[in-house]
Amino acid sequence: xxxxxxxxxxxxxxxxxxxxxxxxxxxxxxxxxxxxxxxxxxxxxxxxxxxxxxxxxxxxxxxxxxxxxxxxxxxxxxxxxxxxxxxxxxxxxxxxxxxxxxxxxxxxxx
Amino acid sequence: xxxxxxxxxxxxxxxxxxxxxxxxxxxxxxxxxxxxxxxxxxxxxxxxxxxxxxxxxxxxxxxxxxxxxxxxxxxxxxxxxxxxxxxxxxxxxxxxxxxxxxxxxxxxxxxxxx
Numbered sequence: 001x002x003x004x005x006x007x008x009x010x011x012x013x014x015x016x017x018x019x020x021x022x023x024x025x026x027x028x029x030x031x032x033x034x035x036x037x038x039x040x041x042x043x044x045x046x047x048x049x050x051x052x053x054x055x056x057x058x059x060x061x062x063x064x065x066x067x068x069x070x071x072x073x074x075x076x077x078x079x080x081x082x083x084x085x086x087x088x089x090x091x092x093x094x095x096x097x098x099x100x101x102x103x104x105x106x107x108x109x110x
Numbered sequence: 111x112x113x114x115x116x117x118x119x120x121x122x123x124x125x126x127x128x129x130x131x132x133x134x135x136x137x138x139x140x141x142x143x144x145x146x147x148x149x150x151x152x153x154x155x156x157x158x159x160x161x162x163x164x165x166x167x168x169x170x171x172x173x174x175x176x177x178x179x180x181x182x183x184x185x186x187x188x189x190x191x192x193x194x195x196x197x198x199x200x201x202x203x204x205x206x207x208x209x210x211x212x213x214x215x216x217x218x219x220x221x222x223x224x
Contacts, residue, residue: 006152034212043114043201043215044153089153097143097166098213102152 003027004092006101013108019077021104023090026071030092030099035064035075038087038103047088048075080108112136114216116202122222128190131219134183135204143203143213144177144187153201159185160207192223 005024013019021035031052036044050057050064050073057064063076077084087105091098115134123129135142143158157167159179167177174193179185189196199220203213 002151036215041217043203043217045215046212049212091153095166097155097158099155100145100153102150 002102003094004090004099004101006090006104008104009102010105010107013080013106015082015108015110016079019075019080019084019106019108021075021077021088021090021106023073023075023101024071025073025092027092027094028068028071030094032093033064033066033073034091034093034098035062036089036091036100038089044089077106080106082108082110084108114202114204114214116200116216116219118219119217120220120222122224123192124224125193126191127223128188129192129196129221129223131187131200131202131221133185133187133202133216135185135202136214137183139204139206139214140182141205141207141213142179142185143205144185145201145203145215147199147201147218156187189221192221194223197221197223 003026034049035047037047038044048059048062048064050066066073085108087103089100089103091100117132141160144156145153156169157177162179177187199218201218203215205213
């Protein structure tokens with residue numbers, strides 16, 4: 001059973017537009033959420049995080065939104081750039097460990 | 111400072127053979143994690159260590175998998191015997207602790223079992 005789900009395996013966006021990546025979770029005890037970005041042949045790298053006591057965290061072009069009642073978080077990238085093309089994993093912290101989703105492959109077309 | 115180092119980067123082996131994956135965490139980090147990436151399940155945590163002690167191995171698929179961390183700078187993940195369904199990318203990650211600190215991932219080992 002997947003406690004963290006990313007239901008869209010892929011997303012294609014035009015350069016300059018907004019990219020919205022979604023993530024759902026089932027465990028209300030998760031207290032911290034992260035997004036990781038992964039390029040081919042490399043390990044995932046940390047992108048942005050949010051504590052469960054907040055509903056928004058922004059870092060440059062990247063904003064993460066958390067809706068605790070819906071157990072849903074999203075990552076917004078504005079404006080999207082071709083270099084943002086990668087696989088994005090959301091993760092939730094629970095029981096001292098991170099639980100990752102399946103990943104969403106974002107393709108930003110020029 | 112070097113990041114997390116994993117070896118080998120690629121491993122091709124035949125079913126039934128023993129496979130050993132190696133990891134050197136970032137110096138000073140005291141938590142180490144082994145993950146497996148597959149298309150269906152994404153990134154799965156297999157096992158993690160804190161101060162060289164295994165804390166949670168509930169993600170280890172079965173007895174064919176074992177992991178050790180003999181010291182703070184080295185860990186191994188062993189599969190014996192290997193099976194084709196073990197084919198995946200295996201990542202090692204490290205962090206200062208299992209708290210809010212982010213995990214830093216190695217480049218991964220792509221394992222193919224024929």
